[in-house]
Amino acid sequence: MPNAYISGTGFYVPPRVVTNDMLREEYGIDTTHEWIVERTGIEERRFAAEGVGTGELAEHAARQAIEAAGLEPKDIGMIVLATLSPDFAFPGSGVLLGQRLGLCEGDGATFVPALDVRNQCSGFLYSLGTAASLVQSGAMKHVLVVGSETHSAALDLTSRGRTVSCLFGDGAGAVIVSATDEDRGVRKWHLGADGRYAEALCQKVWDMRQRPFIPQDEQGRGIVDPSLMWANMEGRKVFKNAVQRMAESLMRVFSSENLTVNDVDLFVFHQANLRINQYLAKEVLGIPEDKLVNNIMRYGNTTAATIPILLAEAERSGRLKRGMKVATAAFGSGFTWGAAIIDW
Numbered sequence: 562m563p564n565a566y567i568s569g570t571g572f573y574v575p576p577r578v579v580t581n582d583m584l585r586e587e588y589g590i591d592t593t594h595e596w597i598v599e600r601t602g603i604e605e606r607r608f609a610a611e612g613v614g615t616g617e618l619a620e621h622a623a624r625q626a627i628e629a630a631g632l633e634p635k636d637i638g639m640i641v642l643a644t645l646s647p648d649f650a651f652p653g654s655g656v657l658l659g660q661r662l663g664l665c666e667g668d669g670a671t672f673v674p675a676l677d678v679r680n681q682c683s684g685f686l687y688s689l690g691t692a693a694s695l696v697q698s699g700a701m702k703h704v705l706v707v708g709s710e711t712h713s714a715a716l717d718l719t720s721r722g723r724t725v726s727c728l729f730g731d732g733a734g735a736v737i738v739s740a741t742d743e744d745r746g747v748r749k750w751h752l753g754a755d756g757r758y759a760e761a762l763c764q765k766v767w768d769m770r771q772r773p774f775i776p777q778d779e780q781g782r783g784i785v786d787p788s789l790m791w792a793n794m795e796g797r798k799v800f801k802n803a804v805q806r807m808a809e810s811l812m813r814v815f816s817s818e819n820l821t822v823n824d825v826d827l828f829v830f831h832q833a834n835l836r837i838n839q840y841l842a843k844e845v846l847g848i849p850e851d852k853l854v855n856n857i858m859r860y861g862n863t864t865a866a867t868i869p870i871l872l873a874e875a876e877r878s879g880r881l882k883r884g885m886k887v888a889t890a891a892f893g894s895g896f897t898w899g900a901a902i903i904d905w
Contacts, residue, residue, distance in 0.1 A: 565696035566746030567903065568703070568739035569632070570873035571625025573618055574732040574860060575609040584718070584727060591720040597727045602835025606730025606861030608713040614648040615733075616657035619709035622733035622866075623658060625873070626705065630737040634662040637737075638701040640675040641692050643684030643708045643865035645894070646715060650767060653677030658707065682831050682893020684708060684865035685734070686752065686901055692738040693747040702740050708865030709733035715764070717791040725792050728834070730861030734869025749814045750901040753806065762799055762894040764792040803837050803892040808845050810900035811890050818902050820886075822846055825902075827881055831891035832857035832867035854880055864893070881905060 579587075581594035581604060597603055609618065619642060627634055642655035655675030664671050680687045685708040692704035712729035716722065738747070766789050768774055775783040807830070815821065828848055830838045835857050842848040854875050863870060868889055875881035883905055890900040 562697055563699065563740040563742060564744070564746035565693035565738050566741050566743070567736045567872070567905070569626040569628070569630025569737040570735070570869065570876050571622045571627070571629060572732065572734040572866075572870040572873035573621030573625065574607040574730075574870070575613065575618070577608050577610065578605050579608050579730075580605045581727070588718045589720070590718065590723050590726070592723050592727060600836065601728060602855070602858055603727065603861045604858045607732055609711050609731040613711065614654075615644050615646055615709045615711045616648050616654045616661055618711060618731065618733035619654065619658045619707045619735070620661040622709065622735035622869070623662060623705055623707055626735035626737050630703070630739065632703060632737065634664060635669055635671055637662075637664070637673055637703050637705045639673055639695065639704045641678060641688040641704060641706045642675065643678040643680065643688045644710055645679065645681045645684070645864055646711045647677065654709065680893070680897045681895065682833055682862070682864050682867070683752070683891045683895070683897040683899050685868045686750065686889065686891050686899035687897070689736070689738065689747065689901060690750040690752060690899070693750065696738055696740045704738045705735065706738055706869070707733060707735040708863070708867070708869050710864045710866050712864070715791070717787065721787065722791050724796065725794055728862045730863050732860055732863040732866045732870055734866045734871070734873055736869050736872065745904045748902040748904055749817045750899065751810050751813045752897070752899040753810065754895050754897045756895065758798065758802065758896045761795040761896070762793070765789045800834070800837055802896055803833065804841050804845060806896065806898040807841055807890040807892050807900065810898055811846070811888060814888070814900045814902045820902065822848055824886060825852065825888045826885040827875065827887050828853045829868055829871050829875065829887060829889040830855075831893070832860070832871065833862045833893070
């Protein structure tokens with residue numbers, strides 16, 4: 562049975578930088594740079610231009626990863642795209658990415674399958690586990706895994722939504738999961754979910770339990786209450802469960818591989834809140850600071866894209882090198898969570 566390793570990484574963030582001060586000055590949000598940094602660690606984020614969606618961001622990251630792996634788009638056997646902000650309600654953005662990569666046109670069209678994963682902040686790890694299993698089974702040789710988000714189009718950029726809107730940014734990260742006979746790759750992954758807390762972090766605008774699913778006025782125009790239109794979060798509940806579940810997931814994969822914290826060279830946590838990651842690393846796991854990488858201060862929370870963006874950045878900066886043992890973990894809406902051990 563082949564091993565499944567990450568043969569290439571890539572990432573893309575939109576050029577427009579939105580600082581904390583710009584949230585106040587340009588959007589009129591009643592907040593301050595100091596308030597946001599103290600609670601989240603975020604100093605700035607990226608917003609995509611109007612007309613740019615998740616599929617387009619994903620294409621930039623995907624092409625980087627494909628090139629880094631020494632491949633061509635036609636070599637990809639399957640696309641797995643994780644997002645909570647698809648271009649449309651349906652179809653998923655995975656098929657749009659396939660088309661953008663040129664896999665649906667011309668004599669060389671491959672029409673590869675595309676799977677969208679809707680597990681929010683844990684989406685990349687769910688996708689990585691899926692891709693690794695496909696490769697290890699022999700069904701696929703190269704799987705493109707992408708986390709891509711365009712949050713800025715669906716943020717309540719007013720003082721009413723400040724506790725959530727200051728957290729998120731746009732961006733995409735991608736990896737190629739490939740087959741190899743070498744002793745390296747995705748060693749172990751663990752995933753979990755607890756639907757009891759589904760409404761503690763959610764956006765209910767598409768509530769298919771309702772008839773019609775969006776209330777309408779007399780002219781048939783949709784009317785959406787702000788409580789349904791924008792994301793809602795119970796911050797303290799999310800913080801507590803995030804620390805607990807990420808720690809549990811890491812301990813499970815450590816136990817499966819007979820590892821300790823000392824055996825890991827680099828920890829790559831989902832970038833939801835710098836304070837969560839610092840507390841988990843220092844107070845819960847005892848991870849030395851030099852083994853932890855973060856970039857939330859520059860990009861905010863890009864949800865499914867945070868881990869692949871961080872992997873790509875760490876590799877390009879030299880922090881992540883061949884032969885390193887990497888531990889990664891995430892927690893998000895659902896609640897969902899996961900962790901993985903990777904020999905790079």
